[in-house]
Amino acid sequence: MTTISTPSSPSQSIASSRWISRTIIYGLLVIFAILYLMPLFVMLVTSFKTMDEIQNGNMLTLPQSPTIDPWFKAWGEACVGLTCTGIKGYFWNSIKMVVPAVAISTIMGALNGYILTKWRFPGHTLIFGLMLFACFIPFQSVLLPMATILGNLGRFGATLRNEIGMSLGFGNSTVNLVIVHVIYGLGFTTLFFRNYYEAFPNELVRAAQVDGASFFQIFRRIMLPNSLPIIVVTVIYQFTNIWNDFLFASAYAGSGDSMPMTVALNNVVNTSTGVVEYNVNMAAAMIAAMPTLIVYIVAGRYFVRGLMAGAVKG
Amino acid sequence: MAFLNISGLRKRYGALEILKGIDLELEKGGFLVLVGPSGCGKSTLLNTIAGLETITEGDIRVEDRSIADLHPSKRDIAMVFQSYALYPNMTVSGNIAFGMEMRRVPAEERKQAIDKVAKVLQIGHLLDRKPSQLSGGQRQRVAMGRALVRDPKLFLFDEPLSNLDAKLRVDMRTEIKRLHQTTGKTIVYVTHDQIEAMTLATKIAVMKEGIVQQFGTPAEIYNNPANMFVADFMGSPAMNLLSGKILKGSNGLAVSLERAAGEAMKLPIAAGMASLAAYADRDIIFGIRPEALTDPEGADRNARSVAENDCLIEVVEPAGSDTFAVTKLGGKEVVARLRADARIKAGETARLAFNLDKAVFFDPQTQIRIA
Numbered sequence: 001m002t003t004i005s006t007p008s009s010p011s012q013s014i015a016s017s018r019w020i021s022r023t024i025i026y027g028l029l030v031i032f033a034i035l036y037l038m039p040l041f042v043m044l045v046t047s048f049k050t051m052d053e054i055q056n057g058n059m060l061t062l063p064q065s066p067t068i069d070p071w072f073k074a075w076g077e078a079c080v081g082l083t084c085t086g087i088k089g090y091f092w093n094s095i096k097m098v099v100p101a102v103a104i105s106t107i108m109g110a111l112n113g114y115i116l117t118k119w120r121f122p123g124h125t126l127i128f129g130l131m132l133f134a135c136f137i138p139f140q141s142v143l144l145p146m147a148t149i150l151g152n153l154g155r156f157g158a159t160l161r162n163e164i165g166m167s168l169g170f171g172n173s174t175v176n177l178v179i180v181h182v183i184y185g186l187g188f189t190t191l192f193f194r195n196y197y198e199a200f201p202n203e204l205v206r207a208a209q210v211d212g213a214s215f216f217q218i219f220r221r222i223m224l225p226n227s228l229p230i231i232v233v234t235v236i237y238q239f240t241n242i243w244n245d246f247l248f249a250s251a252y253a254g255s256g257d258s259m260p261m262t263v264a265l266n267n268v269v270n271t272s273t274g275v276v277e278y279n280v281n282m283a284a285a286m287i288a289a290m291p292t293l294i295v296y297i298v299a300g301r302y303f304v305r306g307l308m309a310g311a312v313k314g
Numbered sequence: 315m316a317f318l319n320i321s322g323l324r325k326r327y328g329a330l331e332i333l334k335g336i337d338l339e340l341e342k343g344g345f346l347v348l349v350g351p352s353g354c355g356k357s358t359l360l361n362t363i364a365g366l367e368t369i370t371e372g373d374i375r376v377e378d379r380s381i382a383d384l385h386p387s388k389r390d391i392a393m394v395f396q397s398y399a400l401y402p403n404m405t406v407s408g409n410i411a412f413g414m415e416m417r418r419v420p421a422e423e424r425k426q427a428i429d430k431v432a433k434v435l436q437i438g439h440l441l442d443r444k445p446s447q448l449s450g451g452q453r454q455r456v457a458m459g460r461a462l463v464r465d466p467k468l469f470l471f472d473e474p475l476s477n478l479d480a481k482l483r484v485d486m487r488t489e490i491k492r493l494h495q496t497t498g499k500t501i502v503y504v505t506h507d508q509i510e511a512m513t514l515a516t517k518i519a520v521m522k523e524g525i526v527q528q529f530g531t532p533a534e535i536y537n538n539p540a541n542m543f544v545a546d547f548m549g550s551p552a553m554n555l556l557s558g559k560i561l562k563g564s565n566g567l568a569v570s571l572e573r574a575a576g577e578a579m580k581l582p583i584a585a586g587m588a589s590l591a592a593y594a595d596r597d598i599i600f601g602i603r604p605e606a607l608t609d610p611e612g613a614d615r616n617a618r619s620v621a622e623n624d625c626l627i628e629v630v631e632p633a634g635s636d637t638f639a640v641t642k643l644g645g646k647e648v649v650a651r652l653r654a655d656a657r658i659k660a661g662e663t664a665r666l667a668f669n670l671d672k673a674v675f676f677d678p679q680t681q682i683r684i685a
Contacts, residue, residue: 203399206366211413211460212387221412225403 047071047282054278070279074287078280080259080267087284089257090264094243095291097174097260101181102238108182109189109234114223116190117197118205119215128194134187139247142184150176150252173253177260180252181242189234196230197223232302240292261288317342317500318363318468323372325358325524332358334524336372340517343498349511350521351547356504357472359521363502364393364470376467387416392461393470396477398453400445400460407432407441410459431463434493451482458493471503475510487513508548512536520544537672542599542681545674551604551651556644557678558600560593567591569600569675571644574626579643584619584670587685598684599676604638604651606672612653613667621668625650630660639664 042059047070049063057064076086116128157170169175200223208218224231249260259267265288269281316339325333332355340346348356361367363374365386374382381389392413400409410431411424419427432438435455445453454474461469474490475483491514494501505511511518511532518535520527520543528540539545545553558569560583567583567590583590590598606614613620628647629640637652650666658664675684 201397201399203395203397204401206364206386207393207395207399207460208401208412209366209386210364210391210393212416213412214416217416222401222403226401 043282043286047279047286049279051275051277051279070277070283071287073277074268074280074284078268078277078284079271080264081271087261087264087268087287090259090261091287093174093258093264094261097177097181098239098242098291101178101185101242102235104178105182105185105189105238106231106234108186109191110193110224110227110231111219112186112190113193113195113197114219116194117200118202118218118223128190131187131190134184135191139184143247143251146180147251150180153179173256173258176252177248180248181238181245184248185238185241188237192230192234192237193227196227200226229302232299236295236299239295243292316340317344317377318346318502319373319375319378320359320363321373321375323359323362323374324370325355325362325367326370332524333362333369336524336526338519338526338529340500340502343500345494345501345503345514345516347503347505347511347515347518348521349505349508349518349547350527352506353523354521355524356506356521360393360470360472360502360504363468364391365389390467391470392464392466392468393472394457394461394474396473398445398457398474398477400453400456402445405442405444406437406448406456406459409445409456410463413460413464427463431459434462435459450478451486454478454486458490462493462497467500469499469501471501473504473506475505476507490514509550512548518548520547522547538683539601539674540683542601542676545601545676549603551638551649553601553603553674554607554643554646554648555676556600556602556646556648557597558644559597560590560595562591562594567594569598571600574642579623581621581623581668581670581673582619583673587675589685590675593675593677593684597678599678599681600644601674601676602648602668603672604649606669607648607650608667608669609650609652609656609658610665610667612656614669614671617669617671619670621670622665623668624663625666627658627660627662627664630658639666641666 045061045063046054046059048066048068049057050065050067050069053064074086075088077084078086080087080090112131116124153176154171157167157172160170161167204222204226205218208222213221244262245260246262246266249263250266253259254263265284268284318338318340320336320338323333323336324331336359338346348359350356358367362369365381365384365388369382372382373380376389401412404412407428410428414424414427428441429438432441435458437452437455437459440448440452440456445456448456454477457474471490475486478486487510490503493499494514503510503514512535515532517529518532519529520535522543528535528544530538535544535548539548539553542555546555556571558571561568561570561580565582567587568580569583570578570580572578610622625641625643625648627639627641631638631640632654635654637654637656637658639650639652639656639658641648641650652658676682677684
């Protein structure tokens, strides 16, 4: 007996210490997950409660008589400032701004990355360094210069309207926001694509050259089809950033019909007339967050893979 | 005028000169192998022919027309890359057809060309697969198919076999040779493997540090190396290069090689090598290939000058088809190649025949061939 029990006792203590460390790790993970998910939970349950229940009940209890009226109200009737037509119009405003801004900045970033790795020219590292610099410029520092530029574009648009009858988009707030987000996003998208293409085999480009493909044919037929992971990363990153942006949106489209979702949500919540309808506010916030959530759920598994692909060579 | 003509070609990156004046020519249907150690500039030279690198000086002409300033796609060349460089997003047939597609060849014609090439290379069953679903040898075939289908004037191969395992490499080598014989295409081929160079080439250019050390047929390169680098690089096992001394005796010249024990070995020099007289009493490098140093029964019966000597055998390495014996002469290890069934034992003295017809001599300072 003794000869058997002696060797088994250290292995038992190893097993129990492993069990303790596992418990601590999972315990911590569960605590942080709860902390992180708590606001979402509160928002979600509140958005399905009636006002009575909110005023008389506990924040954390599940809705006793669930209702989806707050969601319809937020979408179609909530007041943004003085107009009470819900947030649906602003939701489409955001879509109209985000889709072109993400598409343009991603394609330009891919093109930049392609040139900076496969068509190197003297001074390419300097150019890349300067573009990287764009990632570190605080948003606030470009607010005023950008406002001046957008103001000039607006005057140019007004002149065009007088001369040829249309502004060609100059001075339109949505177009302005697209321009701002494309410029601001270029640093990041270029960084993503350059690092990805750095590890992309040069021989493929050379083979395509020998095969007679032109600069853009190589880009379209060889580079882009083999860049899915990094395209997904860039699109998620850009979509989330641009959709969630409040500073540029409130500065350059803070009022009027082309106001994006984030600004409209702020105005819904800040509308001071009558009772504060927490359930409607929460539903509106959920609707505002929905597109980024969907993008993550649909493309999320490529996200981590793409982030790794750029980092590790081969 | 040769089919491919490279004259005075130089390539500089800033102050660094990679190719230092290359002159080569190749007849139509020839197979030129550029061989040398890594960093000798052979791949750069191939890339300049392909147009993937610009040249600093000199000219490249195909059929007497300069192609030095043309875009790669306008040079009528096809290239097989070391990593195969198959487009991962396209199927095998898409890969093979891509070049034709870029040249706006009609779909019907493309299909016929693909089928023809697939038949030659036996890859018909792979046409719908992606490159990631292929084995190394299959990828190699597809890469060759992509080059073949274009039917260009000139084929360029950049170390195409170096990613394959040993057995497959030998098979593919034979296949490339057969392909060259049946199609009669002109090929420029880069390798660092001297056996590939010997077996495939009609002409070999041995390169080192951006300079062509010797340019000639495989037999010339092997039997008459121009300097010690070529002698040492070509051939496996390598040529024995030993320090020796030329002596002038009453019955002609002889070379003396130091031995570990006993007096120096003296080998008579054939009458034809008169240029060695100027080196009398001076140090030289004596070169003899392992197959010219063998057991007396295995010696070449047609050789005019064979000297037999007793040597102390240090190591015996049976290799199946041959037996290699290592002895020591002139302070260096010397490999002799004996018949497989030669009776020989390590630590004993054996009689070895030196075929002096095949011996070569180099100047120790300049390393250039004397005789």
